[in-house]
Amino acid sequence: MKATRELLAEQGLTVMTVEEVANRAGVGKASIYRRWPNKAALALDAFLDDYLAGIPVRDTGTLRGDLLVSARDWIRLVTRTPAGRTLAALLAETLIDPALAEAWRNVVLHRMRDDRRAIISRAAARGEIPRSTDPDLILDLFYGALYHRFINGHLPLSEGFARALATTVALAATNASRGDVQAIQ
Amino acid sequence: MKATRELLAEQGLTVMTVEEVANRAGVGKASIYRRWPNKAALALDAFLDDYLAGIPVRDTGTLRGDLLVSARDWIRLVTRTPAGRTLAALLAETLIDPALAEAWRNVVLHRMRDDRRAIISRAAARGEIPRSTDPDLILDLFYGALYHRFINGHLPLSEGFARALATTVALAATNASRGDVQAIQ
Numbered sequence: 001m002k003a004t005r006e007l008l009a010e011q012g013l014t015v016m017t018v019e020e021v022a023n024r025a026g027v028g029k030a031s032i033y034r035r036w037p038n039k040a041a042l043a044l045d046a047f048l049d050d051y052l053a054g055i056p057v058r059d060t061g062t063l064r065g066d067l068l069v070s071a072r073d074w075i076r077l078v079t080r081t082p083a084g085r086t087l088a089a090l091l092a093e094t095l096i097d098p099a100l101a102e103a104w105r106n107v108v109l110h111r112m113r114d115d116r117r118a119i120i121s122r123a124a125a126r127g128e129i130p131r132s133t134d135p136d137l138i139l140d141l142f143y144g145a146l147y148h149r150f151i152n153g154h155l156p157l158s159e160g161f162a163r164a165l166a167t168t169v170a171l172a173a174t175n176a177s178r179g180d181v182q183a184i185q
Numbered sequence: 186m187k188a189t190r191e192l193l194a195e196q197g198l199t200v201m202t203v204e205e206v207a208n209r210a211g212v213g214k215a216s217i218y219r220r221w222p223n224k225a226a227l228a229l230d231a232f233l234d235d236y237l238a239g240i241p242v243r244d245t246g247t248l249r250g251d252l253l254v255s256a257r258d259w260i261r262l263v264t265r266t267p268a269g270r271t272l273a274a275l276l277a278e279t280l281i282d283p284a285l286a287e288a289w290r291n292v293v294l295h296r297m298r299d300d301r302r303a304i305i306s307r308a309a310a311r312g313e314i315p316r317s318t319d320p321d322l323i324l325d326l327f328y329g330a331l332y333h334r335f336i337n338g339h340l341p342l343s344e345g346f347a348r349a350l351a352t353t354v355a356l357a358a359t360n361a362s363r364g365d366v367q368a369i370q
Contacts, residue, residue, distance in 0.1 A: 014281055088281070091277075091336065092276075092277040092280035092281045093277070094336075095276055095280075096199055096277045101338060105338060109337055137349050137350065137353060140334060143329075144325075144328075144329030145322075145325040145326050145329035145330075147333055147336070148328060148329035148332055148333075151336075152286075152289070152294055153286060153290060154298070155321055155325070165322065165325075168322060168326065168357050168360075169326070169357070171360045172326075172357040172360075175356045175357075175360060
């Protein structure tokens with residue numbers, strides 16, 4: 001894991017080889033392939049701990065505050081640490097490798113989701129948003145917009161964007177009760 | 186272009202080669218490389234017209250209505266036509282090829298954005314949303330959530346999701362005026 005993390009930071013997933021990981025770790029290639037089917041699966045495991053450590057769930061007392069610190073942490077991680085390059089390379093692999101996509105969903109996305117749903121359920125418990133608010137829709141809006149700018153690079157992941165995003169998604173969660181949905185449909 | 190579109194639909198970007206495109210089109214490989222630096226750039230050009238034709242800008246008279254038909258068109262295109270597989274493969278390439286990422290931004294994203302901003306400006310002109318609403322933030326929330334489910338596959342791109350997304354983003358656009366943003370900060 002340590003050798004993989006170092007090589008990911010130094011070279012990136014595209015350039016890194018399983019042979020180099022084995023050399024640096026002082027083990028044979030075969031012992032790596034016994035546990036991971038390919039270098040992307042190996043990178044996914046090495047990436048996960050750094051990734052989750054970089055975006056802790058924090059409790060600021062308000063939904064907008066929780067979303068704002070989450071946006072800032074995520075933006076810092078993907079724009080200022082090697083995790084950003086690894087994330088881009090892993091996303092590229094998941095788009096063309098169904099087995100890795102499955103691992104990505106199970107390992108990264110569902111673990112993150114379980115953590116993040118706490119932000120929404122705390123807000124509902126405080127009475128800030130209706131209990132009927134769909135946490136998945138809110139998380140898709142929030143992380144969807146962040147990933148959209150990260151993947152496409154059409155607009156900056158700036159502090160202003162983090163603030164506007166947190167405010168707008170918090171307001172959307174307040175209003176997107178099931179009642180509103182029915183009223184407007 | 187016709188040969189490229191056919192091969193993209195039959196084989197996908199990963200398997201397709203420039204040589205096959207040249208053979209099917211009855212031209213030499215060199216004449217393709219004179220115009221496109223690699224197969225991804227060729228695929229991007231071939232993809233664009235089908236993609237934009239599949240997601241026309243329509244005027245339903247309300248912001249929620251415009252967003253709902255946009256979501257339905259996009260979901261149909263990426264889940265029920267070969268454009269979905271090509272989109273996934275092109276996104277994967279843009280994540281690891283900076284030159285293609287630049288072309289993607291200039292050719293696809295900015296052209297789409299210019300089209301879609303009309304949805305937001307019409308809503309502002311009708312008085313449905315404040316004129317201060319940031320169209321880019323609204324479009325990042327809307328397309329971000331759609332792409333997020335498409336890329337990660339953690340939850341379905343269902344009709345229910347299209348409806349909830351259109352409703353919630355329309356409400357967010359109504360409330361996310363600059364005034365609200367300042368009041369809450």
